[in-house]
Amino acid sequence: MKSLVIDEDLLYRYDEALHGKDFSQYQSEINNIVNVLWNGIGEYEELLAPFFTRYLEVRAVPSLYISYFSLSQINKDYDNVTIEASSIITDIVGKYFKFNFSNDCEYFDADLGLLVADIFASPGSKLKIFIRNIKYNLSSRIAILRGVEVLYLNAGKLHEDFSRISNSYNGLWLTQKKSDRINWDIDQIKNTIRDNIKSLNLSIPNKLLIELIEKRVLNNLEFYLNTISVFVDFIEQNNVRLVISSAVNNEGFLSLLAAAKLTSIDSLVIPHGVVYSFNPKLNNYVTYQGTLNDFEPKYSGAKQIKFRMKWFEKKI
Structure with a gap:
């Protein structure tokens, strides 16, 4: 039985499994994902169009594509794969292929540029x-x-x-207080985004992209919509x-x-x-x-x- 352990070193280079393969054919797919993300959400479609698009287009979605095809090849080459070092992308794809995960698995999202930057994060203690x-x-x-x-x-x-x-x-x-100035209808926006992704014809399983969108976009969406409202309150009051x-x-x-x-x-x-x-x-x-x-x-x-x-x- 052929076994492989994805440790910190291999996490950064498991895409070597695809050495020599051309990925330019997927760029139009990735661009289209970004372009349809906010389609049909209602009156705030134009307003929200810049949000998360560069994060998805430049970092997260290309990483998802590369990881899917890399780990797909590894899945063919090895009978048993254990992940000791991971990221949100490796998690999503690794679980799809039913890889094993170490109980003390380490995560390197920050090093890999896969976090959504938060300038309002609390400063520690x-x-x-x-x-x-x-x-x-x-x-x-x-x-x-x-x-x-x-x-x-x-x-x-x-x-x-x-x-x-x-x-x-x-x-x-x-x-960062709760502001009710704007009625965003967040559930409707989230459901529309999910439907937009489900409707796409992709070279990777849609469920992988949907999980990424859920964890990095939809889980952060309410916070940033409220941030817009807080700024609107301050602008109008002052x-x-x-x-x-x-x-x-x-x-x-x-x-x-x-x-x-x-x-x-x-x-x-x-x-x-x-x-x-x-x-x-x-x-x-x-x-x-x-x-x-x-x-x-x-x-x-x-x-x-x-x-x-x-x-x-x-x-x-």
């Missing part, structure tokens, strides 16, 4: 959370008394730049005039842009590092785009503004 909440509460009260015209989210490196904007406020400091997002592929940052779109105020997207990220679903979505050069992709419908980062100009 109860003491740190308590201190953070006091700090955020005081900052919020001071900002509101002073007046807030600009609401922003900083993905990193731009602290000095944002600090120069008068009457600005860091959206990260907003309390007469915010502009929102600035320094990331375009993170659902927290997209929530801020969506809130601006819902409240019909201006939005600006800017880079925070040298490598520029682009989300094509933001075409005709944002008002302004800060650009570093003439070569990076431009959003249609957005007015381009030359942008310079303070940290990048510092001498080393």
Whole structure:
């Protein structure tokens, strides 16, 4: 009997089983998955179109396809497969092939880029959370008394730049309370997404993709819809005039842009590092785009503004 153990080392290279095979034929399938994800959900279809699309298109779904075909080959080559190191993708596909899982199986989703980034995650211990909440509460009260015209989210490196904007406020400091401002009809949205995926003709079993969507999209959906509502509440209560997002592929940052779109105020997207990220679903979505050069992709419908980062100009 031929046996194989997928440990940490093999987890990162079990796709070697497909060495030499061309996967470009599946790219149109992957693109189509992203394009139909939000179809038919109702009045918020255009608003939610940018959400989770880059995570699925660039990271999660290609990984699912590669893992399915790799582990399918391994399933043919070995009589017994035990998984000691895994990820959400390896879990989904491994269970489909009825592989064995070690009781102390380790997970490497963060290392493999398979987590949905959460900028609102609690910072560790109860003491740190308590201190953070006091700090955020005081900052919020001071900002509101002073007046807030600009609401922003900083993905990193731009602290000095944002600090120069008068009457600005860091959206990260907003309390994640329940907001009933918008009736999202979450169950209807989830059911429509499930139906969209079930209707696809795929080269992999649909049930694998549905499980991935359930765990990474639908399980996080209510949180981000509420985040949009929280931003909408703050924008309307404080007469915010502009929102600035320094990331375009993170659902927290997209929530801020969506809130601006819902409240019909201006939005600006800017880079925070040298490598520029682009989300094509933001075409005709944002008002302004800060650009570093003439070569990076431009959003249609957005007015381009030359942008310079303070940290990048510092001498080393």
